[in-house]
Amino acid sequence: MAFFKNDGVTTFLEKFFDTDQRLVQNLLFWGEESTGKMTTARVFSEALLCSHNKKWERCNECSSCKMINQGYHPDLMIIEPEKNSVKIEQIKKGLEFLIYHPQISSLRILIIDKADKMTEDSQNALLKTLEESRDNILIILVTDAHKKLLSTIRSRLLSLRFIRATDKKIIDFLHKEYSLPQEEASLIAERAEGKIGKVIRLMDPDYKKVLDKKREYLIKILNQDFSKQSLYFKEITEDKKELSSTLEEWLRMLKSNKESSRLNLSLDKRTKLISSLLKAIYLIIDTNINRQLLMENVFLQL
Numbered sequence: 430m431a432f433f434k435n436d437g438v439t440t441f442l443e444k445f446f447d448t449d450q451r452l453v454q455n456l457l458f459w460g461e462e463s464t465g466k467m468t469t470a471r472v473f474s475e476a477l478l479c480s481h482n483k484k485w486e487r488c489n490e491c492s493s494c495k496m497i498n499q500g501y502h503p504d505l506m507i508i509e510p511e512k513n514s515v516k517i518e519q520i521k522k523g524l525e526f527l528i529y530h531p532q533i534s535s536l537r538i539l540i541i542d543k544a545d546k547m548t549e550d551s552q553n554a555l556l557k558t559l560e561e562s563r564d565n566i567l568i569i570l571v572t573d574a575h576k577k578l579l580s581t582i583r584s585r586l587l588s589l590r591f592i593r594a595t596d597k598k599i600i601d602f603l604h605k606e607y608s609l610p611q612e613e614a615s616l617i618a619e620r621a622e623g624k625i626g627k628v629i630r631l632m633d634p635d636y637k638k639v640l641d642k643k644r645e646y647l648i649k650i651l652n653q654d655f656s657k658q659s660l661y662f663k664e665i666t667e668d669k670k671e672l673s674s675t676l677e678e679w680l681r682m683l684k685s686n687k688e689s690s691r692l693n694l695s696l697d698k699r700t701k702l703i704s705s706l707l708k709a710i711y712l713i714i715d716t717n718i719n720r721q722l723l724m725e726n727v728f729l730q731l
């Protein structure tokens with residue numbers, strides 16, 4: 430599986446792979462959303478559970494790996510919020526899971542995703558186990574709102590912060606893992622704004638199709654007469670958020686020399702359209718302007 434290594438964090442975590450000196454320490458993965466926290470938590474846990482792990486690589490052959498590949502491992506439990514909160518019953522189940530000895534690996538791992546959604550009761554229930562940790566259990570809390578955790582919880586965890594990646598690192602990752610050509614890789618890096626989670630979503634063929642469709646709209650609109658244009662505007666202006674993301678996609682297209690060549694626009698018109706679209710995005714987000722009229726005006730001016 431393609432896995433992006435968030436350098437600072439992953440280098441540190443490698444200490445855990447050394448079974449002789451494994452740190453008895455529970456972890457807090459925190460940082461902005463889409464920075465790879467949950468993926469790292471999973472990949473890291475699965476690698477720790479593997480009997481022959483070579484750091485981040487699993488052997489894929491031991492009984493532990495086989496179970497992971499089948500989607501279930503008796504020594505790994507992941508808790509996620511149910512209806513927007515992690516309830517005490519869920520935490521109790523997690524703690525019970527930790528009481529028993531590992532079944533096929535050398536440790537049991539409990540991951541709590543969106544840990545900030547734990548109720549105060551849940552957090553208090555977890556506290557005692559964090560205080561009396563053993564060397565055959567590992568608890569990982571994952572959050573993008575770490576300040577919402579009780580300070581008593583935070584102080585008992587080793588905090589690892591996830592940050593955005595540079596465009597260069599993302600491009601290298603896309604080259605290596607997806608054999609993506611330079612140009613495509615930089616386009617994705619630019620869109621992802623350093624967020625690896627966004628990169629993965631952008632690589633999803635379905636998502637790509639959605640973006641391609643948005644681009645096609647611009648080509649069609651530019652090549653139609655007014656009555657046909659109106660029909661397109663009706664379709665794309667229905668949803669405020671969708672529309673602003675469509676316009677952002679158009680801006681990316683217009684700003685790229687290569688891509689805008691498909692539009693058959695003079696440089697003058699291209700510049701004009703960019704400036705109108707920038708104004709339009711602002712109006713769409715900040716006012717209740719009639720979106721259909723706004724779009725008609727943008728293209729009438731051309």
Ligand SMILES: [Zn+2]
Pocket residue numbers: 479480481482487488489490491492493494495
């Ligand atoms: Zn294995």
